Amino acid sequence: MWIILSSCLWTAQAQNKQVEANLVWNSQSENAAGSMPCGGGDIGMNIWVEKGELLFYISRSGTFDENNTLLKMGRVRLKLSPNPFDAGSTFKQELVLKEGYVKVTGTKAGLQTEVKIWVDVFKPIVHLELKSNQKTFAEAGFESWRNEDRLTKGKENNQNSYKWAPQGEVKTFKDSIAFKNNGLLFFHQNKDFSVFDVTVKQQGMDSVKGKLFNPLKHLVFGGSMQGDGLMPSGTYTGSYSGVAFKGWKLKNAKALNAINITITLHTAEAQHINNWESELRKTATIKNKQAFEATKNWWKSYWERSFIEMSSQQQPLVAQAGKNYQLFRYMLGCNAFGTYPTKFNGGLFTYDPGLIDSTLKYTPDFRNWGGGTHTAQNQRLVYWPMLKSGDAEMMKPQFDFYTNLLRNAELRSEFYWGHKGAGFTEQLENFGLPNPAEYGWKRPAGYDKGMEYNAWLEYEWDTVLEFCMMMLETESYAGKDVKPYLPFIESCLNFFDTHYSYLARQRGSKALDGNGHLVLYPGSAAETYKMAYNATSTIAALKTVLGRLLELKGGSEAQRETWAAMLKRIPPISFREFDGHPTIAPAKVWERVNNTESPQLYPVYPWGIYGVGKPGLDTAINTFKYDTDVLKFKSHVGWKQDNIFAARLGLVKEAAEFTLLKLKDSGRRFPAFWGPGFDWVPDHNWGGSGMIGLQEMLLQTHKEKIFLFPAWPKEWDVHFKLHAPHQTTVEAVWKNGKVELLKVIPESRRKDIVILVK
Incomplete structure (x- = not known):
């Protein structure tokens, strides 16, 4: 049975809460499966350092091709000379949650170099900022596996809207990539005919086709890459995770202590590529010295809006669940302003499928269950x-x-x-x-x-x-x-x-x-x-x-x-x-x-x-x-909701068990890259259902009442801030079996708080 405690007892002031426990790696990764997410606005990156080279994928919301595959922009490879990431160096890769960026540092024999990678939350620009105590040469390669048309066969069509039933040949068309104005220009321009036309005909709606919304028509997406002192330096070819690619190099002719590289993106409906390129240039040429401050402030306010931090002396998985709740919320924040919602089957953070299933030798564009296809039962758990x-x-x-x-x-x-x-x-x-x-x-x-x-x-x-x-x-x-x-x-x-x-x-x-x-x-x-x-x-x-x-x-x-x-x-x-x-x-x-x-x-x-x-x-x-x-x-895997049901029913033991299973480390290097479950990696409906269950263990409402700790184990300590109906926020600390802090905004809602302890 529940013990109901009066909320009038606690009037302590809320503590100044800071995001804690940045994710730190002190060794390089074997491959993209060991990547770390980073992003902002509507851009996501997978960042990792492999064999002394820094690599990252770039994804953006709404980049659908003719087949409705959600295409990545490409992969960037950064090589430095002298190289701070060579064998024998002291290495550190850190996700700085509070400010939303990734920092990679290397030290070797007196050489100290830092690379900061961040995304402008308010403009679609990726920034690489290099600082070194020695003058450095940088070679930035933009790599694409879409340098030529590619037939997609068999299960690879699961990445698009044809899935297992393509009607004839399906082809991912090549991008346009070329050096231009001492930088690189890359884009994908959808052809006139797409899966939209195939679907309309299949479903007998040709007579009303002109009235139907078609987001694929005239869609162009891509961007440009440029950097301080960087000039075109030729092309190269290679293979990554079994997939051939071509690379375009930018390199600085003169060694520098500081090098800034920017990748500016643009997505729009444009019948003429000149119009699209003109808009891209406008974004690329806007200089804002306060952009990083504005981005940091956005992330700061994001973390101040809500949080859950938890621990238990008896159960180490409790702190792990709290950490992963926070890491997954970071991933959601990277598509705060997307043209399209965060996809349940990987969001903006998918990577080479052969590193998830060795039989899937497909490109990094692959994800199971489609790109432009919306599966509502799964999407709801993300939102x-x-x-x-x-x-x-x-x-x-x-x-x-x-x-x-x-x-x-x-x-x-x-x-x-x-x-x-x-x-x-x-x-x-x-x-x-x-x-x-x-x-x-x-x-x-x-x-x-x-x-x-x-x-x-x-x-x-x-x-x-x-x-x-x-x-x-x-x-x-x-x-x-x-x-x-x-x-x-x-x-x-x-x-x-x-x-x-x-x-x-x-x-x-x-x-x-x-x-x-x-x-x-x-x-x-x-x-x-x-x-x-x-x-x-x-x-x-x-x-x-x-x-x-x-x-x-x-x-x-x-x-x-x-x-x-x-x-x-x-x-x-x-x-x-x-x-x-x-x-x-x-x-x-x-x-x-x-x-x-x-x-x-x-x-x-x-x-x-x-x-x-x-x-x-x-x-x-x-x-x-x-x-x-x-x-x-019953299960904790993927979109299963048993953790949520148990919490809503006030079943403390069951809610705790399912939640710890749901939010434990994924088994991959980044602990919130769950999956594939029933879908793909990272499984965002796995993370979303985990978030919901944890929230419901802490706070539920009925009419005007706000129930706190309705399915919370007494031996778990927690500090949380969550939102409730009627524009209410509740911040509370439960520690050593009692409430140590309770702050309710607006204060008039304090009378509606009911603290339930089983």
Whole structure:
């Protein structure tokens, strides 16, 4: 049972919190698998030193080619003479978390050299700043494996939208790379024909093609590299991790003690490359001596917004989990201002696939489950933790992804079924249509062309409602104006109302059942319970989003009447028993089990219908403990949510066990490069679900109440700062089995704090 402690006892002042425990490596890496992430704005790099040479990959949000592969910019190789990283040198590579950069230092026989690598958070520029106590020659090589066209065959097509079902030859087209103006210019310019055109034709939508949003058309991305005293110095060829490449060298003719190299990036729709290049030059020529200070200040405020630091004398994995929570949040912060959301299958930090699976001798552009393909069940876990970490601004790229596709989703409903509402499929392209491989090329004659012919994805429409809920929650957590999102949210809800009425009328004369409820059939409880009747995950989503809309201060009277009327049409959640224990059922009935998710617990998380301090908690706990499918599916790997469910249910022992498994070191040199799990490395939905579970162990809410430590082991010490609804922040220290500090902003919310200790 819980012991409820009064929050009035603690009024101590918050401590000045600094980000601690920078990640330090004192030896060089064997290869890119030992790389360290670094980035900012919307740029990510993998940095490592190998055999005395500093290397890094550069990735950027939104760089999709004709096949919808998320291409890297390239790889940079820095060679120095005299070389501070030669054998026998004293070496140090450090991720300076507080200020968001990587510092590499080498000392040998009186030579002392430092290279600082950082990204301007506010402009797409990568900086290398070298300082040495001896005059140094620098050779900066830009390496590309896209120096010529490359056929992608077999599993390599998993990096693009064709996946396992390419229709003919698939080719990754070469980039344009050349020396120019004492530097290097590189870019990829999409050809007119792309996977968008293939998908539109496949799905029979040619007649409305001109109305569809196409983000691949005329897309150009790339950049330029230049440096102090550096001049073109020829080309070279080589092979890395089994993949051939070509390199372009810039080298300084005169040795210098300080050398600054910049790589400026630009991505835009441009029919003429001259226009794109002109905009790139504008960015490259803007000089701002305060850029690093502005970037440092951004990271400083980022770390001050929230944190979790924890330890235990009995359990060393506790501190490890806290460290990895922080490292993963750093990776998320590197795409704070992306054109596109952070991808669940590697984000901006993928590397050579042959170093993950030796059979995959593909280029560094490879990632499993596609580049421009959006898998909503996975993406949601990357973005939910940003509410409690105070990073609502970083959710905009994810919201923009959906709102940009609203008209395409509405056109699908109108085109195929003749009704209103935005129907979003589970595996969705960045142009709003179902992934062509998942849609299916071999389809029965007469099969509904609006449907995916797919055992996992058929009738799975409801994941978009989680993003609707996130949009709504940014109002309470961060004071955001959600009115611009209301048309999107209403259209998503309207789809369920109109489409299931439409389907009911295909079967008979009535749109509703005998109780006046929608008949949510055929449906899907996640990807697991298929051909479901009244899936619990869908019902919980509709009830919660509609209920949240009715709590909004905005909205017209007509809108509120519409929302209230639809809420009445949502059927109730179904239940079943195991050995006399009542539990939440995944649906009223279903035909088969197809995957290993536990959507019967989605009313616990994300929907919060059941949980600590709420009615029916015992039934939800029974579901976690006795449902035979839930027991069979339990795991900490990848997108599994058992750590979150346990925390939401106040199950301290189970929450602790799953969280420590989820957030322990990855087994790779960078401890938060988890995976591949069910997806890829680094597995961002693994990290996101770990973040969520840890947050829920510390802070949960119900109505006006804020529960602290609802699933926290008494013997674990923690200092945290997290965000709560009504623009509230809570900072607390739990140490030696008691609260030593509690700060609540605004102070008026202190009365709502309930400290629960089991």
